[in-house]
Amino acid sequence: MCSLTQNYLPLIDFTKKNLDPSSSFWPSTRQAVVRALEDYGCFIALYDEVTLELNEAIFRASEELFDLPTEIKVLNTSNTPSHGYVGQEPIIPLYEGLGIENATTLDGVQKFTNLLWPNGNRSFSETAFSYSKIVAELDQIVMRMVSEAYGIEKNYESLLGSMSYLLRLIKYRRPHENERNLGIVPHTDKSFMSILQQDQVKGLEIKTKDGEWMVIDPSPFSFIVMAGDVCMAWTNGRIEPPHHRVIMTENAERYSLGLFTFIRDLIVHVPEELVDDEHPLQFKPFDHYKYIDYYYTDEGKRSKCPIRDYCGV
């Protein structure tokens, strides 16, 4: 069930059609998931519900999106820092990203599409919506397994209605001659969970607990399932978000996608089942979006571990 890739990141098979809680594969997959998340904060999920056609369609849609003029792309704004258009930032000049808020709802995707293509772009919205819905299903399978393994299903179910999904489409241009090849600086995600996918050009590197950077190879059915800061708080420190970065080693532009989960309008708190004498409470209850606002203050940006500085006990 759990094997090692050449990068030594656990690879977990989610391609079985009968991967539902009553299937005989469920308990062993669940065990592999929790173990990978505790050891690495992430794993590679092999998941074929996103077909090759949809994979091809979403990355071509992404190219079409980034080909729009910058004055159109900047219309993608958000009340949450970095959830809208990000580009031409001096510390990450190769990076450009757009965010579709509420990407698992038709309304969210259409709002984004109509803003950027006032005459509509049906194929873009259908593709982005299908992709987000199908990847969100993987997220929910994974988190259901995590919550079962920890005996905190009730708490997880209470979060479900407040879960909102951001689909971020990302493009990295080729570095110019004598320009650094850093695509994105090392960071942990501010999300609850993140699911990343790379098109054909590699670049994503993930740090192990031993401090070694692993290069993650792209492949159409490979999704990188990664814990964000909020997952660490929720699990009372059991699952730590991994540091990751993008280094552009191939002389080609690079496209990637991230589906990020956030908890809106609900106070996140550590389930009482995860607190005992051996595991004293590490995090106070907090609001996810207020945490994001904190992260973008000077103090938050300077912090080595912003989630602990924000709501650590």
Ligand SMILES: O=C(O)CCC(=O)C(=O)O
């Ligand atoms: O482009 C990638 O593969 C990673 C992107 C990333 O880490 C992020 O958007 O938080």
Ligand SMILES: [Fe+2]
């Ligand atoms: Fe990230």
